[in-house]
Amino acid sequence: MSRTRNDDIAVIGWSVSPMERHTAKSETQMLLEVVSGAVDDAGITRADVDFTCAGSCDYVAGVPFSFVQNTDAIGAWPPKSDSHVEMDGAWALYESWVRLLLGDMDIALAMGSGRSSTSDPAILYPMEMDPFYLAPLGADHANLSAMQARTLIDSGMLTERQMAEIAVRTRRDAKSNPLAQVSGDFDVEELLAADYVNAPLRLHDMPPITDGACAVVIARADKARELCENPVWITGFAHYTELHNPGMRDLRSSTAATLAAKAAGVDEAPIEVAELQASFTHEEPLLVEAMGLGPEVSVNPSGGPLAANPIMATGLVRVVEAARQIRVHGRHRTLAHSSSGPCLQQNLVCIMEGD
Amino acid sequence: MRTSHERGIAEVTITVESTIKFPYKRSLGPVIGPFMTALAEQRFIAIRSGSRVICPPLEWDPETAAELPRDFVDVGPAGTVCTWSWVSRPTEQHPLDRPFAFALIKLDGADTALTHVVDVESIDQMSTGMRVAPRWRAERLGHITDVEAFVPGEEAITVNGGVPGEPVTMMSYDASITYKIPVSDNTIKAHEATAQGRLVGLKCPVCERIYARDRGFCPIDTVELTDDHEVELPQRGVVTSYTIITPVQYPGQTETEPFSRVMVLIDEIDVVMMYQPLVDVPVEDVRIGMRVAVVWASEAEKADAGRPGNLVGWMPTGEPDNTDPSLANRIM
Ligand SMILES: [Zn+2]
Numbered sequence: 132m133s134r135t136r137n138d139d140i141a142v143i144g145w146s147v148s149p150m151e152r153h154t155a156k157s158e159t160q161m162l163l164e165v166v167s168g169a170v171d172d173a174g175i176t177r178a179d180v181d182f183t184c185a186g187s188c189d190y191v192a193g194v195p196f197s198f199v200q201n202t203d204a205i206g207a208w209p210p211k212s213d214s215h216v217e218m219d220g221a222w223a224l225y226e227s228w229v230r231l232l233l234g235d236m237d238i239a240l241a242m243g244s245g246r247s248s249t250s251d252p253a254i255l256y257p258m259e260m261d262p263f264y265l266a267p268l269g270a271d272h273a274n275l276s277a278m279q280a281r282t283l284i285d286s287g288m289l290t291e292r293q294m295a296e297i298a299v300r301t302r303r304d305a306k307s308n309p310l311a312q313v314s315g316d317f318d319v320e321e322l323l324a325a326d327y328v329n330a331p332l333r334l335h336d337m338p339p340i341t342d343g344a345c346a347v348v349i350a351r352a353d354k355a356r357e358l359c360e361n362p363v364w365i366t367g368f369a370h371y372t373e374l375h376n377p378g379m380r381d382l383r384s385s386t387a388a389t390l391a392a393k394a395a396g397v398d399e400a401p402i403e404v405a406e407l408q409a410s411f412t413h414e415e416p417l418l419v420e421a422m423g424l425g426p427e428v429s430v431n432p433s434g435g436p437l438a439a440n441p442i443m444a445t446g447l448v449r450v451v452e453a454a455r456q457i458r459v460h461g462r463h464r465t466l467a468h469s470s471s472g473p474c475l476q477q478n479l480v481c482i483m484e485g486d
Numbered sequence: 487m488r489t490s491h492e493r494g495i496a497e498v499t500i501t502v503e504s505t506i507k508f509p510y511k512r513s514l515g516p517v518i519g520p521f522m523t524a525l526a527e528q529r530f531i532a533i534r535s536g537s538r539v540i541c542p543p544l545e546w547d548p549e550t551a552a553e554l555p556r557d558f559v560d561v562g563p564a565g566t567v568c569t570w571s572w573v574s575r576p577t578e579q580h581p582l583d584r585p586f587a588f589a590l591i592k593l594d595g596a597d598t599a600l601t602h603v604v605d606v607e608s609i610d611q612m613s614t615g616m617r618v619a620p621r622w623r624a625e626r627l628g629h630i631t632d633v634e635a636f637v638p639g640e641e642a643i644t645v646n647g648g649v650p651g652e653p654v655t656m657m658s659y660d661a662s663i664t665y666k667i668p669v670s671d672n673t674i675k676a677h678e679a680t681a682q683g684r685l686v687g688l689k690c691p692v693c694e695r696i697y698a699r700d701r702g703f704c705p706i707d708t709v710e711l712t713d714d715h716e717v718e719l720p721q722r723g724v725v726t727s728y729t730i731i732t733p734v735q736y737p738g739q740t741e742t743e744p745f746s747r748v749m750v751l752i753d754e755i756d757v758v759m760m761y762q763p764l765v766d767v768p769v770e771d772v773r774i775g776m777r778v779a780v781v782w783a784s785e786a787e788k789a790d791a792g793r794p795g796n797l798v799g800w801m802p803t804g805e806p807d808n809t810d811p812s813l814a815n816r817i818m
Contacts, residue, residue: 155499155668163708177708193506193665203705249501249665253577258661262510263518264542267630267659269579270601274588277571285569285614330572330609374548378590378599379540382569 140231141355141362142483144173144348145451150312150439151248154342158192158244161344162204166242169346173238174358177206180348181236183213184227186220186243187443190258193249201244212236219243219408221446221469221479224347228368237354243444244344252340260473261375273337273411275377275473277329280413282382284331291331294412295322298335298437305434312439313339335437336412343441345448363454363483366464367395370479377474385421388468388478392422395480397466402482404429404456404465406449410436414475418468422480428466432456446470450481457485500674501666508661509737514628514654517545520558522628523654528620528644530562532596541596562593563642564619565600572609579661581631587612591636605635619643628654675713676700680796683782685719687757688712696757719757721780723750723800724808726758726816728772746772749817750800758818763799774814775807 146168148161156164162185170177183205189197198215205211214230216222220243227239247255256271283289296319305314322335329337349355355362371387371394374380405428409415419430431437433452436445446469453467464484471477514522517533521543524531532541534557535548541561547554570589576582581603589612590599604618618636621643626632637643672688676699679686687696688711690704696719697704702711728748733741746769747761764772765781778800788796 153499153668155670157668157670157702159703160710163703163710167708190663193504193663193667203703204708206706206708208706249667250663251577254579254663257579258508258663262512262659263514263522263657264630265601266661267657268581268588268601268603269577270588274571274573275601278569278588278590281571281614282569327572327574327609329574332571376542376598376601378568378601379544379548 138232138234139352139364140228140349141352141359141364142347142450142454143350143355143359143362144169144171144175145454146172146346147310147448147451148344148441150310150341150343150441152312152340152342153248154246157200158187158197158246158344159201159203161246161342162201162242162244162346165344165346166204166240169240169348173348173350175238175348180205180238180240181212182227182230182239183211184223184230184239184241185215186218186223186241186447187215187245188217190255191245191247191250191443204242205240218471219442219446219469220345220347220444221408221450221467221481222370222471224349224447224450224481225368225370225479227349228365231349231351234351238348238350240346240348241447242344242346243441243447245441245443246342247442248340248342264376265473272473273329273332276411276414277332278377279382279474280336280411281331283413283417286383288383289413289416292319292323293416294336295319295333297412297415298322301431301434301437304432305438308433308438310439311434312341314434314438332411338410338436338440339438341439341441343439343444343448345441345444345451347447347450361458361485363457363485365481366484367397367399367480367482369394370477372472372477375472375476380474382474383417385417385475385478388418388421388470388475388480389423391478391480392466395466395482397422397424397480397482400464402428402464402466403462404432404453405468406431406433406435406453406466407468408436408446408449408470410440410445410470412437414470417475422466422468424466446479453481454483457483461485499668501668503664503666505662505664507737508659508663510659510661512657512659514657515545516556517543517554519653519655520556522630522657523651525630525632526626526628526651526654528622528626528642529560530593530600531558532561532593533558538597539595540598541593542600559595561595562620564617564640565591565593565596565636567604567612567614567616567618568592568599569614570604570612572612582635585609586635589618589636591618602630602633603635605637611638627657629657670700670702672702672711673700675716677795680782681788683796685721685780685797687717687719688715689717691715696755719755720753722803723752723759723778724813725749725772725774725776725778726751726813727774730769730772744769748772748778748800750778751813751816758816760818765799765801767802773807775809777803777805777808779803
């Protein structure tokens with residue numbers, strides 16, 4: 132595909148922090164490092180960045196207005212045009228991309244950060260749920276996901292064995308990812324012999340608790356060409372949401388994921404690699420089917436969120452891993468996905484191509 | 487072969503545990519309000535959306551987002567489990583303190599499922615498609631937990647009949663999250679300094695601005711600040727601005743009388759300390775230009791574990807006021 136329009140926008144640099152079960156660093160410190168890493172990678176300085184957008188969550192940080200402290204990481208003097216989303220950094224990238232489409236700025240930096248090790252996810256997650264019908268029951272992400280997994284199993288779409296096989300594959304693939312937190316060779320029978328955590332989910336079906344951060348630099352075409360020998364072009368970017376309450380949706384699929392993938396152009400040309408924010412094993416086949424990805428597509432070669440799950444950055448890391456497949460591994464067209472809300476309520480798809 | 491690793495677990499870090507409470511009070515509006523009122527009366531209501539019956543009810547059509555007419559219909563009380571998960575270790579946020587199931591329950595007459603809990607003795611008693619009915623709580627407030635739990639069977643377990651009360655318009659949701667936050671080296675050093683009666687800051691090696699000892703960065707130059715950058719600060723200054731706060735008795739507020747918070751520009755250097763307490767100064771005497779000096783906690787006060795820090799506040803020195811009119815611009 133020829134790149135002549137300056138409206139085309141490319142990923143030109145990134146940085147991902149170590150993925151740790153507990154970090155002693157603050158979110159601001161983690162961001163300071165990945166922002167430095169990403170601007171270095173892009174061959175620029177913070178002063179060259181026209182727009183920044185961060186994704187983080189006060190409930191995760193345990194600090195009100197934590198994103199204000201995090202602006203220490205971006206070098207906001209002289210003042211910068213800055214924004215924040217209480218969403219994964221993948222949505223911060225989406226806002227940055229939309230901002231660059233306006234045409235008056237050339238370079239944007241998106242980041243995501245989360246230090247979820249400081250609290251118990253079972254206590255933390257109900258805070259993101261409907262405050263009338265769900266949160267007062269202590270309904271958390273894992274239990275609502277477990278109910279979606281059972282729906283798939285009851286419908287004959289998936290078995291607990293197939294779920295364990297997904298865990299084995301992703302943990303094996305994660306061995307070649309230096310950033311993976313959980314990796315190694317595992318045996319399906321041994322995994323299935325373990326107790327349930329939230330039946331039908333066992334520990335291997337669930338993501339690890341991870342502290343981490345990620346930053347991505349994007350630029351409009353002329354600037355991207357000037358700065359970068361191998362820009363990774365964003366050719367499609369879309370997100371959709373559906374009803375929040377899982378009891379009002381058909382949990383066997385994800386309409387929002389289908390629509391987002393279609394809007395991003397998934398069926399316009401072959402996809403070689405898909406990095407999906409499948410935080411639970413059962414979400415992977417559901418998303419693969421919802422997005423219409425064929426068996427030829429390599430899914431989560433990095434190990435995905437089951438290998439490291441820095442919430443608020445997990446989706447942005449998917450973008451980096453999908454971009455890495457193009458810049459480092461010579462793939463031509465890859466897909467990154469992010470999700471938010473209970474049972475895959477919101478879905479974002481970013482499709483990227485090399486020259 | 488079987489290998490696995492988890493990074494970082496062995497790192498030893500000082501953490502401080504803090505619990506943040508979220509005492510939310512929410513108005514319920516014209517649809518959730520009647521639903522909660524019905525719960526207090528040991529009934530379930532749903533709302534019609536075209537040919538569908540939606541429970542729990544929503545204000546808007548989930549397909550079109552059009553506002554729904556307030557066409558309520560009774561549903562349940564029994565229903566069918568569409569799917570479920572098993573909670574072997576309940577948290578303090580859960581309605582039951584023993585293992586239980588979360589379930590999506592399609593109440594009889596409804597087309598959507600209500601999320602709630604099922605109280606059975608073991609996971610073996612749970613199955614998709616099983617029939618359940620509510621066990622109502624004796625003391626009902628118009629809250630989703632007025633249903634203590636669903637139990638297997640067709641018959642609701644009611645208490646005191648269903649006496650209609652006042653419409654429920656508000657609900658409380660008291661969440662709390664406990665965090666174990668790692669304490670940074672700079673924060674420890676800041677605490678040690680105040681324990682020694684020292685006021686210290688960190689000076690950026692690039693722009694030479696001075697920051698609070700626990701800040702850790704110059705945000706202008708994005709330079710990390712560490713022990714190497716520590717500087718001693720004078721313990722006297724001048725009030726550049728102030729506010730008088732009349733305490734509102736929100737949860738956690740311990741002040742009952744109006745009190746002041748002042749901005750102090752430290753002598754000789756370009757640092758303003760914000761929102762500092764004044765010691766023994768009636769609110770009517772607080773003024774810009776007042777000369778002040780640091781007051782440290784006494785040994786007895788330091789021994790009080792409940793004290794937040796060793797810097798008690800600032801006290802007038804008795805020197806003549808600074809009358810420079812530009813002082814009032816120095817609030818940061
Ligand atoms: Zn500086």
